[in-house]
Amino acid sequence: MxxxxxxxxxxxxxxxxxxxxxxxxxxxxxxxxxxxxxxxxxxxxxxxxxxxxxxxxxxxxxxxxxxxxxxxxxxxxxxxxxxxxxxxxxxxxxxxxxxxxxxxxxxxxxxxxxxRPEPLDLEQVLAASSRIAILEDIADHTNLGAIIRSASGLGVDAVLITPKCVDPWYRRSARVSMGTVFDLPWVRLNSWPEDLATLKSHGYRMLAMELTDDAVPLSDVEISAGEKVAMILGNEGRGVTSAALEAVDQTVIIPMYRNVDSLNVGAASAIAFWHLCSSPR
The missing domain is CATH 3.30.1330.30 (Ribosomal protein L30/S12)
Incomplete structure (x- = not known):
């Protein structure tokens, strides 16, 4: 009825x-x-x-x-x-x-x-934030929605997406995010990775989640009170690009067991955001 x-x-x-x-x-x-x-x-x-x-x-x-x-x-x-x-x-x-x-x-x-509302201004978003997630070329709408839901729920201030990243307001992304994509500020970058210079000019410490020779466990990353931090999460297949890695201050990993190579980017993002946002601001 x-x-x-x-x-x-x-x-x-x-x-x-x-x-x-x-x-x-x-x-x-x-x-x-x-x-x-x-x-x-x-x-x-x-x-x-x-x-x-x-x-x-x-x-x-x-x-x-x-x-x-x-x-x-x-x-x-x-x-x-x-x-x-x-x-x-x-x-x-x-x-x-x-x-x-x-x-x-x-x-x-x-x-x-x-x-669609007018896009937000990058400079204003960076000035008002202290914890930023950068999503590099995420290709799956479901993954993007899950990442944004975690970012919103765990305390990330804003999300930046690269020019090739899928649309956060695409119906599947928005649905998987449970609508949190409308509450969490996000900005699509115009130039990548050149726009990282803008974050550095605002005093952000740049981290990237990627397996490199000098990567450190995420749990070893200490964040000081008042420090601004941005975390880059890469494409589901290739990870963070080499051009972006050249611009970051540190690469981090989540240690894995039982020969598991890595977590899905949605699951990894939740762990990364919890660590970043549980540190003093």
Missing amino acids: PEPVDTIFNPERILQVADLEDSRLDEYLRLSEAHLRMRTDVENGLYIAESTKVVQRAINAGHQPRSFLLAEKHLGQLVDEFNRFPDAPIFVGDDRQLENLVGFHLHRGAMAAMN
Whole structure:
């Protein structure tokens, strides 16, 4: 049975997905991984928030929805959000219609097409922070979402991503992060690794998690009160690039046992962030 809907929003805003000719639905067409990689949503100022929790966190962070898309049974979960944005159309449909539209089974409640806010200023973010995570060319959206969730929950002040890193606001990244990507400041760097000079000018000590001849165990890294620290985590396959390693002050490792080479970057990031953020600031 559909959930009861508080009718304080205008029911005339509810539009049926059956009319696929409505151009406002184009933003939801074929949201499968393969199709999204061929689209230029970042340049168009669009991202898709998936699940009621992610939609709510995005809106609470100040982002503005263009429209909502959901099954009728979930209408009651977003009444407050509908009322905050009375001009955003609400598209509803049954499970089959929604799957035909987006290209997969929509089982997490709702979606919203969102306007991207203006990017944050790197200099301002660095000045306001003391613990920074730098994600170099992370290629998997699930890994990125997991890293951001750990960064947010463990106390990292901000995340910087390199030009080739996947999009933190891509629907899978945002969903895996449980919407924390909307609360944690992040900046996409313009030039890599040249932008590391900007961090150094702000007094950041540069660490990189990478197995090198002079790498030290993470637990041996001592951080003084008041010290600013940035940690680079590399691509899932190749790790941190040699160009970035040349610019850092120290490489660190998590010692492993039973012939296990390394942890997944998502798991490794959680350990690194806990160590960095448990040190005095």
